[in-house]
Amino acid sequence: MSELLRVEDLSIAFGNNQVLKGLSFEVNENEVLGIIGPNGAGKTVLLNILTGILKPDSGRIIYQGEDIAKTKIVERTYMGIGRTFQVPRSFEGMSVYENVMIGGVCGRQMTEKEAGAGADKILAQINMADKRDLLAGTLGLLDRKRLEIGVALASKPRLLLIDEAAGGLTESEVVSIIDIVRGAKEQGVTIIWIEHVLQTMIEGTDRTLCVAEGRNVICGNPRDVMDSPEVHAVYLGTEEDYADEGAGADNDIAKTGTAQALPPQDKTLLEISGLNVLHGDLQAIHDVSMRIERGHIVSIIGANGAGKSTLLNTVMGIHNPAGGTIVFEGDDITGKRTSAIAEKGLAMTPEGSRVFADMTVTENLLMGAYLPAAKKAKTEQLEKVFEMFPVLKEKSEQLASFLSGGQRQMLSIARAIMMNPKVVICDEISLGLAPVVIQDIYAKLKELNEQGLTFILVEQEIKRSLRHSDYSYVMVKGRIVLEGKSSELSRSDVSDAYFGINRFA
């Protein structure tokens, strides 16, 4: 087999954030290469570089023996590089048939007649011949995902890049996607397939590459890769990573003691029951129930797309649930406005910290005390926060854009604390940070927790979550598949639930 694409030492940074750090791999003619990796590994960035949407800072892309780094987006399409998007970008005002025609007419300069004949063949191949004349805007998620592949195939690609074709689909739907990809391979197409649904890697790819933090971790036979300690370490963390983060077990016992002294009705701070959330056609949360106790650190663990962020956003009133209730301190807050929910004492640090980059650190913190009740106490609260985070005091007059990733995360937490909340919800606070920095942040959380603050942590890394929390929930595809006291959950239980090994062993 000859080589079709070789990526050498690819690097790209966005500001402070080095997303790809010397990624290298190669794909052979007519091979299906799967790429897996946790959130933030740089997978979609890689596809954007391969299609010319982003320019790498360094590294080479050799396609059919030529360096294509300088070619434009459309030129790469003409060269035979096609792609699908993670969130389908069908042309909604055009029929399914016209969508597929675009691939031939624009991507391969065919006449409308040639493209039309080709489109009908492709519609049969993606099982959408019966939906030929429907507007793409009326299609459901599975059909849109299939159409994405169809439009890409219509431009007769030699190399097809698939960005998460199976995300959000049911298992039988995933099977139909795998069939379509296999069909494309049989026609001689070479495929790079990025996916979080790990089942597709084993059934649909010839070779799997695991990427983490912008580097290749391991590459080889899909099943071997999935079972390898390296991949488990990427998703779950290794013992060594956490050796010096301090044991949490002692504290846990002490804390559970104080919590048990309270009467039971006061113990529960937040109760979620039977929650269902829909994103258009896709059910992101299925019948989720949770109880968060006062003074606890509760972690929610799950892979990308498990519905963790959706769950948090629903609690904060950003999404409206289709069913179920959320009760905070005895009050039903389901479907309330976000500002009203925040006023009750729920604060959130969003994924990626989202500090106000063009405001100073102090201004950022004052934004946290925006609600009337918090505004009154803002001076004292500011002092308290500066005491807790000396580094922020040091930089108080600097613009937030000058802070490092870890400092931004600290600022995000401090900003949440400015409103004197009862619960702080942290969405992936360790994402993209160096281990030393993560230790600092978790040490701060522990300190705050000891002062009585309740935390809900959302994490992808199992080991870290278990170590730092009192109680854990594991989510897979929008459902809670496992829960229990963090000290009692074993890593293997969680990893089985997480990788869903049993489902396709």
Place this chain on the structure above:
Amino acid sequence: MSSVFNKIKDNVTEGVRENQEDAIKRGAGAGKRTILIWGIAIIVLVTVPTYAGDYVLNVMILMLLYMALGQMWNLLGGYAGLVSLGQQSFIGIGGYALAIVSQKYGLPALLAFGIAAGVSVVFALVISIPIFKMQGVYFTIGTWIVSECLALWFSTWAWANYAQGYNITITYQMTATHIYYVALAIGVGSLIVVFFILRSRLGLALMAMRDNESAAEVRGVELYRTKLKCFLISACVTGVAGAGIYLQQAFIQPTNAFGISWTVSMVFMVVIGGLGTVEGPIIGAVIYVVLRQVLYNFPGISMVILGIIAIAIILLAPKGIMGIFGRRVTIDIFSVRRK
């Protein structure tokens, strides 16, 4: 509760799908009907002067010319993603072409239409070099500034008779019927241009750009070239329509000819009619011209009323009038759908 929600959602989805299927079934037998509707429309339009008075004729002239302007703005704003506030540049060029050719040099007016088209295209090509380097709102402001510069330049240009402009006396030698046929040719011509563009390969690329520009580029649509083609075609027809407008107005002056209110009315028509549809500018032009005629009776507050109507339509029907009823009925006569 969630099951009820799902049921409602299914019903809605099903409803949309049924509409689509109905449209397709109707589409199957549409050939004969389309010809019939077109035939009737053309006969009615051609025979208007035989039974309508001058007032109706003048209103029809405005509708046809404004429709052409709306179609051309829609090509840019509705399809190519180029929100221009400078289309009045080409109206002015067209108007001045007519004034200078017929008034200054006494040449036949027909020649003026050709010159209007040619000069507009060349001018559009020249300004596209700097203007196309600007993105989004900068492009919008850039086009506007070009028009303002033209207004200043023409005001100080001896050859264009400074700010005094021209009386276009050729108009007085023509009847409303003559002008009506000119307007009819421009209006129907613009429709044919748009229709054939949308049925061509360029149209397929344009519709893809309308729906999702970044995805279109990855699918092989060359954004720069496609946008430039639209810009030139739009300039050409807008220039011709500009000449047509000043044939009716009979007086041209730089501040008026290159004023932004032309483009404001184009945007109004297209947005209330339906952005990115062929029918939108037609409906928009009819509504706009009728409203303007009615609102002449309320001087002083006419613009306020027009503004309120525009805001109300945008709030109630964000996709314009075509957006409301495009879901229930598909107008087959301008169907650019590929079967």
